Amino acid sequence: MPYPSTFLPGPTGFGTSAARLFSELAGGHPAGRAPGCAPGPRSLRQPPLTFAFRPWVESMPPLYCPLTVRVNEALGEEVDDRLVEWAEGIGLHEGRIEQFRKAGFGRLAMLTHADLDDPDRVFLAAQMNAAWWACDDYYADETDLGADPALLAGRLALCMSALDAPPPADEFTAELDERLGADPVLVGLATAREHVARHSTPAQLARVNMTSFQMWVSWNAYGAWRQSGEPVEAWRYLAARQHDSFYTSMTLIDVCGGYEVPANLFYEERVHRAAMRAGTAAVIVNDLYSAIHEAEDELPDCNLVLLVAAERGCSLPEAAQRAVTLHNDLVAAFEADCHELRSLGSPELQQFLWGLGAWLGGGFEWHAGSGRYTLTAG
Numbered sequence: 001m002p003y004p005s006t007f008l009p010g011p012t013g014f015g016t017s018a019a020r021l022f023s024e025l026a027g028g029h030p031a032g033r034a035p036g037c038a039p040g041p042r043s044l045r046q047p048p049l050t051f052a053f054r055p056w057v058e059s060m061p062p063l064y065c066p067l068t069v070r071v072n073e074a075l076g077e078e079v080d081d082r083l084v085e086w087a088e089g090i091g092l093h094e095g096r097i098e099q100f101r102k103a104g105f106g107r108l109a110m111l112t113h114a115d116l117d118d119p120d121r122v123f124l125a126a127q128m129n130a131a132w133w134a135c136d137d138y139y140a141d142e143t144d145l146g147a148d149p150a151l152l153a154g155r156l157a158l159c160m161s162a163l164d165a166p167p168p169a170d171e172f173t174a175e176l177d178e179r180l181g182a183d184p185v186l187v188g189l190a191t192a193r194e195h196v197a198r199h200s201t202p203a204q205l206a207r208v209n210m211t212s213f214q215m216w217v218s219w220n221a222y223g224a225w226r227q228s229g230e231p232v233e234a235w236r237y238l239a240a241r242q243h244d245s246f247y248t249s250m251t252l253i254d255v256c257g258g259y260e261v262p263a264n265l266f267y268e269e270r271v272h273r274a275a276m277r278a279g280t281a282a283v284i285v286n287d288l289y290s291a292i293h294e295a296e297d298e299l300p301d302c303n304l305v306l307l308v309a310a311e312r313g314c315s316l317p318e319a320a321q322r323a324v325t326l327h328n329d330l331v332a333a334f335e336a337d338c339h340e341l342r343s344l345g346s347p348e349l350q351q352f353l354w355g356l357g358a359w360l361g362g363g364f365e366w367h368a369g370s371g372r373y374t375l376t377a378g
């Protein structure tokens with residue numbers, strides 16, 4: 001275990017970059033902000049991220065991960081209350097609202113967006129994540145909830161319309177709108193998207209939309225694999241999982257934070273790789289926690305632990321150990337990326353990289369406590 005360290009972002013120290021970010025946010029962001037959008041909170045929080053080996057299951061090697069930056073249970077509960085109110089209002093999770101509350105997506109947003117104290121902004125992240133997860137559960141993963149691989153692609157096409165309405169097309173629009181309004185999953189996506197739109201620049205909103213679409217391409221691949229019954233190699237799954245990861249959630253970090261990483265910086269190759277590493281590492285934690293639950297579905301979902309165990313003929317704990325090593329290497333590489341990217345200087349980027357690390361730490365914390373998961377190894 002060679003790599004524990006601390007990452008304090010910013011090329012020239014906290015004071016300098018903070019001062020620049022404050023003045024940019026106050027005086028108009030160089031990359032622009034959508035007309036009418038509030039500049040967002042002016043606080044910049046960058047306590048150093050401490051990378052450490054974090055124990056999770058006694059019999060397993062620890063996960064290398066930033067420590068959780070902020071725990072504010074009252075804030076998490078407030079956001080969870082708002083989420084439940086929103087879900088009830090649109091009929092989402094009818095008959096299983098307590099299960100939804102216990103997942104604690106509000107707590108997830110509180111833990112992962114550690115630079116936010118404003119419940120509205122934490123709710124923004126929680127709502128969009130809950131909307132994505134509803135698509136995942138009802139369309140892709142949970143047979144009990146009506147997920148069906150044969151229907152998946154058609155349903156996901158409607159999800160795209162819920163996020164990015166097509167141009168008006170006479171009577172066809174009325175028919176589409178009727179369908180979009182009749183399914184709480186789609187209403188959930190559309191209302192969460194409206195909330196994101198109120199706080200984002202056009203480029204940020206397009207980023208959230210396009211990232212959702214690329215995620216859904218991977219879901220279609222899983223659906224096709226489920227239907228054909230073809231064996232899925234771990235390498236093939238991991239390649240698809242890159243675009244079906246918590247990277248999607250991480251696209252909200254600057255939106256919720258009230259600042260913007262300009263598109264040409266966000267998609268700069270090294271920045272992109274760092275973000276993808278963080279997203280993939282975070283979702284491997286998800287695979288570790290959800291392996292048993294996913295194995296129980298009558299049409300088991302793709303999961304790194306299950307695939308490695310099947311491919312190598314090894315036990316689940318052995319496969320989980322392999323996943324832990326991969327996770328740890330990804331996080332160590334992400335940490336090195338953060339150091340390398342200091343040379344790019346942008347205070348927005350430094351805040352975002354910090355936000356990725358904080359997301360990793362909070363995601364770890366949430367999986368360990370959420371009612372949604374059953375531990376995989378014992």
Ligand SMILES: CC(C)=CCC/C(C)=C(/C)COP(=O)(O)OP(=O)(O)O
Nearest residue numbers: 129132133136244245246248249290
């Ligand atoms: C928050 C978000 C982007 C949700 C969509 C689904 C996703 C990329 C996950 C991280 C969930 O993957 P998975 O379906 O394995 O998650 P569960 O184990 O069902 O929570």
